[in-house]
Amino acid sequence: MDAKLLQQNLLELIRRTSTDLPADVVQAIDKGWRREQKDSSGKYALEVVRDNIDMARRISQPICQDTGTIIVYADLPAWCDEPTFIKAFEKATVQATKKGYLRQNSVDSITGKNSGTNLGPGSPSFHVHPTRGKTMKVRMMLKGGGCENVSCQYSLPDTRLGAGRDLEGVYKCLMDATYQAQGKGCGPGILGVCVGGDRGTGYVAAKEALFRKLDDVNPDKTLAKLEKRVMTDGNSLGIGPMGFGGKTTLLGVKITHRNRVPACYFVSIAYMCWAFRRNGVTMSETGKITRWLY
């Protein structure tokens, strides 16, 4: 394995993630734009969004100045061990920060000091798993602070919502979360959802669900139906792009589940902004990128 080539490929992955939205996201935004009423503020917001996406790609600059939490998932085959991968990704992160693909975005929570490199405890946030296959798969996401602040977790039953421990209760949580977010999370948004798990694994799984493509269909028929229902009803709330009012409040709903202990029933919701920066690559042992995943 060529460590230098690996680092170079990871830098390109970061650059593309920060500056170039994947096709499924652009399509969903275009669809929303077509749906919005002519001359409305919602349509106008999506016009600016579309211009911004084109411009960022063209000049290779960050789509949003908040380049977010760097979330990384890697499946590592035998030819690359974990410390080697993490070292390479960290080096690529420092380089990406120097080149301006990433803002200096990692702050020590106790001292308030910005590391200036995007490195520090928990930064980037790595999820690394060994794989028996021969191909390395790396997926990443940049999740900004605005949408992270409107992400939320419910513990069912919930008296305020009248939500019980069933899928109808889950539906109520998702609708409430969409309403509570209004335009504050830079909507139209995407809901990554996990039903069950503990508080920690629930949020992790909710974010992981965001790696699904926006136009896919959940293989679990019950969840597919729930996703469709929340999409339709969420968009009927009329919150619209940026909370300006309009038909496009959600661009996607992706639900997964984890087992829970009998005493707990959490619904964890990772709200993602329209600037849905995620991408991924597969790499062969020679270090070559074999495929872009989005």
Added chain:
Amino acid sequence: MLLEAPFTEKKIRALKVGDRVEITGLIYTGRDAAHKYLHDGGTPPVDLTDSIVYHCGPVVVKEKGKWVVKAAGPTTSIREEPYQGPLMEKFKIRGVIGKGGMGPKTLAYCKKVGAVYFHAIGGAAQVLAKCVVDVPGVHMAEEFGSPEAIWEFQVVRFPVVVTMDSHGRSLHDAVQAQSEKKLKALL
């Protein structure tokens, strides 16, 4: 519609919720540190009379001796809710640009002082940076750090939507009330 400096009370009072406005003139950035400083009695380093303050932590670099703005989207405004209204009144700030809207305290001061809230498009860092054609100066950069500093931005046709006006109306309140009604019907 176009809004050009000077940002007088008369021009600002004429704006209504829902107006799409393109701002041209000199505006100042200010976020958490600047608002707290001014609220605590600090002297403003620039004359804020009839000014517009932009809630923004930009990425600015020096190229050939000149400041160039690389990314300049809005940050969440509600963090300044305790300070914004009193500062509008004290310094005659006529407008605030940000995202996510602000609360009842700021709305009340908008009416009292003759000021508005302009909503920029969150996340649109490149489109908005392109509207900043010159950076004549920067203040408090040493004390607050670059993103929190007070930057002077000369903007041309900077696109925003009025979501809180000086007549007591807030688009955020209206959208929230309407979506709440819809939500209640669904649940």
